[in-house]
Amino acid sequence: MRLSRFFLPVLKETPSDAEIISHQLMLRAGMIRQQSAGIYTWLPLGWKVLQKIEQIVREEQNRAGAVEMLMPTLQSADLWRESGRYDDYGQEMLRITDRKKRDMLYGPTNEEMITDIFRSYCRSYKDVPKLLYHIQWKFRDEIRPRFGVMRGREFLMKDTYSFDTDEAAARKSYNRMFIAYLNTFTRLGLKAVPMRADTGPIGGDLSHEFIVLAETGESEVFCHADLVEMGAPGASVDFDGDLQPLVDQRTALYAATEEMHDPAAFAAVPKHRQLSARGIEVGHIFNFGTKYSEPMKANLTHPDGQDRPVHMGSYGVGVSRLFGAIIEAHHDEKGCIWPDSVAPFDLGIINMRAGDGACDSACDGAYASLVAAGLDPLYDDTDNRAGAKFATADLIGLPYQLVVGPRGLKEGKVEVKIRRSGETHELSLEDAVARLAAKDFANG
Amino acid sequence: MRLSRFFLPVLKETPSDAEIISHQLMLRAGMIRQQSAGIYTWLPLGWKVLQKIEQIVREEQNRAGAVEMLMPTLQSADLWRESGRYDDYGQEMLRITDRKKRDMLYGPTNEEMITDIFRSYCRSYKDVPKLLYHIQWKFRDEIRPRFGVMRGREFLMKDTYSFDTDEAAARKSYNRMFIAYLNTFTRLGLKAVPMRADTGPIGGDLSHEFIVLAETGESEVFCHADLVEMGAPGASVDFDGDLQPLVDQRTALYAATEEMHDPAAFAAVPKHRQLSARGIEVGHIFNFGTKYSEPMKANLTHPDGQDRPVHMGSYGVGVSRLFGAIIEAHHDEKGCIWPDSVAPFDLGIINMRAGDGACDSACDGAYASLVAAGLDPLYDDTDNRAGAKFATADLIGLPYQLVVGPRGLKEGKVEVKIRRSGETHELSLEDAVARLAAKDFANG
Numbered sequence: 001m002r003l004s005r006f007f008l009p010v011l012k013e014t015p016s017d018a019e020i021i022s023h024q025l026m027l028r029a030g031m032i033r034q035q036s037a038g039i040y041t042w043l044p045l046g047w048k049v050l051q052k053i054e055q056i057v058r059e060e061q062n063r064a065g066a067v068e069m070l071m072p073t074l075q076s077a078d079l080w081r082e083s084g085r086y087d088d089y090g091q092e093m094l095r096i097t098d099r100k101k102r103d104m105l106y107g108p109t110n111e112e113m114i115t116d117i118f119r120s121y122c123r124s125y126k127d128v129p130k131l132l133y134h135i136q137w138k139f140r141d142e143i144r145p146r147f148g149v150m151r152g153r154e155f156l157m158k159d160t161y162s163f164d165t166d167e168a169a170a171r172k173s174y175n176r177m178f179i180a181y182l183n184t185f186t187r188l189g190l191k192a193v194p195m196r197a198d199t200g201p202i203g204g205d206l207s208h209e210f211i212v213l214a215e216t217g218e219s220e221v222f223c224h225a226d227l228v229e230m231g232a233p234g235a236s237v238d239f240d241g242d243l244q245p246l247v248d249q250r251t252a253l254y255a256a257t258e259e260m261h262d263p264a265a266f267a268a269v270p271k272h273r274q275l276s277a278r279g280i281e282v283g284h285i286f287n288f289g290t291k292y293s294e295p296m297k298a299n300l301t302h303p304d305g306q307d308r309p310v311h312m313g314s315y316g317v318g319v320s321r322l323f324g325a326i327i328e329a330h331h332d333e334k335g336c337i338w339p340d341s342v343a344p345f346d347l348g349i350i351n352m353r354a355g356d357g358a359c360d361s362a363c364d365g366a367y368a369s370l371v372a373a374g375l376d377p378l379y380d381d382t383d384n385r386a387g388a389k390f391a392t393a394d395l396i397g398l399p400y401q402l403v404v405g406p407r408g409l410k411e412g413k414v415e416v417k418i419r420r421s422g423e424t425h426e427l428s429l430e431d432a433v434a435r436l437a438a439k440d441f442a443n444g
Numbered sequence: 445m446r447l448s449r450f451f452l453p454v455l456k457e458t459p460s461d462a463e464i465i466s467h468q469l470m471l472r473a474g475m476i477r478q479q480s481a482g483i484y485t486w487l488p489l490g491w492k493v494l495q496k497i498e499q500i501v502r503e504e505q506n507r508a509g510a511v512e513m514l515m516p517t518l519q520s521a522d523l524w525r526e527s528g529r530y531d532d533y534g535q536e537m538l539r540i541t542d543r544k545k546r547d548m549l550y551g552p553t554n555e556e557m558i559t560d561i562f563r564s565y566c567r568s569y570k571d572v573p574k575l576l577y578h579i580q581w582k583f584r585d586e587i588r589p590r591f592g593v594m595r596g597r598e599f600l601m602k603d604t605y606s607f608d609t610d611e612a613a614a615r616k617s618y619n620r621m622f623i624a625y626l627n628t629f630t631r632l633g634l635k636a637v638p639m640r641a642d643t644g645p646i647g648g649d650l651s652h653e654f655i656v657l658a659e660t661g662e663s664e665v666f667c668h669a670d671l672v673e674m675g676a677p678g679a680s681v682d683f684d685g686d687l688q689p690l691v692d693q694r695t696a697l698y699a700a701t702e703e704m705h706d707p708a709a710f711a712a713v714p715k716h717r718q719l720s721a722r723g724i725e726v727g728h729i730f731n732f733g734t735k736y737s738e739p740m741k742a743n744l745t746h747p748d749g750q751d752r753p754v755h756m757g758s759y760g761v762g763v764s765r766l767f768g769a770i771i772e773a774h775h776d777e778k779g780c781i782w783p784d785s786v787a788p789f790d791l792g793i794i795n796m797r798a799g800d801g802a803c804d805s806a807c808d809g810a811y812a813s814l815v816a817a818g819l820d821p822l823y824d825d826t827d828n829r830a831g832a833k834f835a836t837a838d839l840i841g842l843p844y845q846l847v848v849g850p851r852g853l854k855e856g857k858v859e860v861k862i863r864r865s866g867e868t869h870e871l872s873l874e875d876a877v878a879r880l881a882a883k884d885f886a887n888g
Binding site: 007030036039040043046069075076100102117121122141183 | 450451488517520
């Protein structure tokens with residue numbers, strides 16, 4: 001993409017109403033624009049990142065055996081009356097009346113709707129296990145939307161729902177999502193710790209939150225420090241195998257959110273491994289058994305001929321919130337530093353003197369070669385001055401910058417800068433392009 | 445994907461309330477489920493197709509130079525008061541009041557919001573041309589939602605907006621979209637004819653609808669028959685070049701929707717080329733000049749130092765509606781017949797006797813080989829009887845079926861069936877897999 005054709009409205013000033021760094025950077029780097037309180041447009045740069053986050057979440061759901069679908073944003077109030085949550089949910093639920101005076105709502109979550117879908121097609125124990133998910137915009141009418149996309153009103157969530165014959169089988173589905181979440185967050189460049197959590201309005205008796213540690217986190221968390229460094233199981237996990245040992249390994253050590261904190265148990269953690277910090281919730285999984293299937297009569301006929309309510313769980317990832325969490329974890333005073341996996345472009349090409357024949361032809365050639373190699377570069381071909389181009393490149397945080405200037409070119413040299421380390425390499429244009437195409441620069 | 449893990453709730457009966465074939469087939473093949481009037485869940489099979497349609501629309505937008513972003517579903521009423529459309533729009537607009545008593549609405553289209561975004565960042569003639577688009581759920585509270593996703597209330601639309609200095613430049617943006625649309629619909633397996641159209645509530649003086657001819661179309665259309673067979677310019681078009689001759693070629697012949705029909709002009713078309721038919725509108729493009737930029741004060745400073753309103757256009761594709769239009773164009777009495785480009789899976793593998801060792805191992809092997817070759821097969825590994833499997837495969841309309849049965853295997857043979865032609869090929873398992881992987885079967 002040539003910057004002259006792109007739409008990248010960067011701001012010079014930090015907007016005064018943005019309290020946390022991720023919100024500030026998303027506004028400054030032209031990634032989002034607020035339309036109403038807690039409602040954002042995803043400008044082209046931000047939208048590219050959000051799509052990459054979404055795709056990683058999707059791939060890991062598919063790997064774990066979940067099947068994607070899409071439920072609508074608007075729901076009928078009647079479904080929520082069946083479960084009893086219509087009155088419980090309070091003012092966070094955006095209630096809508098359509099032209100025929102029907103009570104509707106903008107879905108804040110989908111337990112009722114998916115239970116309704118399941119019961120209308122599935123009646124037999126042979127129809128399960130099933131893991132169904134969608135990635136859809138939700139709405140929660142927060143009284144005080146804040147922190148940009150971290151606590152927005154219209155937000156993108158991935159929510160999976162599991163259907164099983166009994167508690168033991170439901171636990172296996174729960175474990176699939178537990179492990180899928182670890183893999184997901186690791187691919188996104190995040191260290192997320194699973195913590196025993198309160199089940200809140202979703203209900204049930206088994207629940208974990210996945211928490212990214214960050215100073216700007218909304219809640220206090222307590223855990224064994226080993227959990228922060230424990231790697232994810234990775235793509236080689238056999239999701240059809242026994243996942244319990246992997247889960248046990250991560251639940252044996254102490255980790256709890258504020259609501260579930262047990263100071264006595266925490267005191268038993270070796271002193272130097274006691275970690276109390278602030279955290280950002282990026283995922284939340286629930287096993288809630290028959291809480292919805294019972295009132296909504298989603299039953300399975302078992303081999304013994306008896307009908308029993310299906311056992312369910314739900315598993316959420318805050319996709320738009322992850323955007324903020326990744327910036328909180330990956331930035332410096334100059335701007336964002338995207339992990340390669342979610343960078344909006346693979347690299348930037350900076351033409352220090354657009355209009356100079358040698359610079360233009362070197363940049364045009366490099367751009368064409370890198371595109372041909374399957375990369376997606378952002379080529380700054382504008383007539384801004386070089387200093388402004390460097391500042392923008394650092395602000396938007398592409399992992400690599402290929403810098404082409406008239407002086408260097410005379411000596412046959414260009415510069416590759418690694419955004420994260422600030423390290424620079426002077427080399428020939430050909431070598432630079434070849435090594436960038438081969439992803440041959442260390443980006444630790 | 446193994447069917448035993450997928451979620452494919454096919455129906456035996458044709459639902460009585462579905463009037464047109466696409467709606468009937470989408471319900472029967474387990475692609476959609478109605479949640480409320482005109483509001484649908486996209487079940488896994490349908491969601492896969494919708495994503496493929498969306499991706500083709502996206503690729504052709506990008507090729508034409510449009511830049512993707514995402515605006516939210518909910519909008520502030522104030523923006524629509526600025527343009528004057530808040531009161532004009534009537535009951536089709538779903539109006540919402542949030543907990544703080546602010547007037548909101550579920551966006552039916554985005555001219556106001558994009559104009560607001562543009563004016564807040566762009567002030568100079570140097571900031572244009574710009575083509576920005578998004579693919580987002582919209583809502584129109586139709587009084588009588590019908591024909592399934594063809595006239596739903598919550599629907600997926602791609603809408604592009606162009607920004608230019610003057611009328612002549614705006615016309616170039618219009619031409620880009622005109623040509624991009626021809627290429628898009630052709631890739632989707634549709635013959636869409638551009639027709640002069642009324643501008644309706646969007647406004648402006650230049651507008652074309654893209655119409656797919658189908659018996660179930662909602663409106664009557666009149667055109668020169670040559671237009672139906674005129675191919676799309678294709679991917680080799682230079683979108684930065686002069687597109688006017690390509691556009692002229694397609695607008696020189698008579699083509700008009702009912703509202704714009706001129707019987708005298710139509711009579712001048714040679715009798716045997718006069719085509720009057722019913723049509724489905726799948727795209728609509730508008731050049732409306734300064735209709736929004738003027739009241740909303742979206743001005744550009746020109747080289748002469750004067751501020752003048754930016755010239756705009758908008759360009760819509762009904763992405764969810766295309767789903768129905770493709771089925772209307774591609775089906776037979778047994779079910780859907782997907783063009784390869786949007787088929788939910790590349791092919792089906794039918795194990796005629798699941799549980800039989802030879803059949804299972806042949807199918808498992810073929811499945812693994814085809815996945816390794818980069819294909820996405822749906823493997824019917826269920827214990828349904830063969831007849832039901834054939835019926836389901838025909839109903840869901842995958843382009844190719846690989847049929848593996850115990851009798852054939854004894855002679856070292858399997859069968860490949862081309863869904864569209866009904867043609868079958870008996871050959872060895874190895875040859876079948878190799879030819880399917882190489883996409884070597886004619887599917888005319």
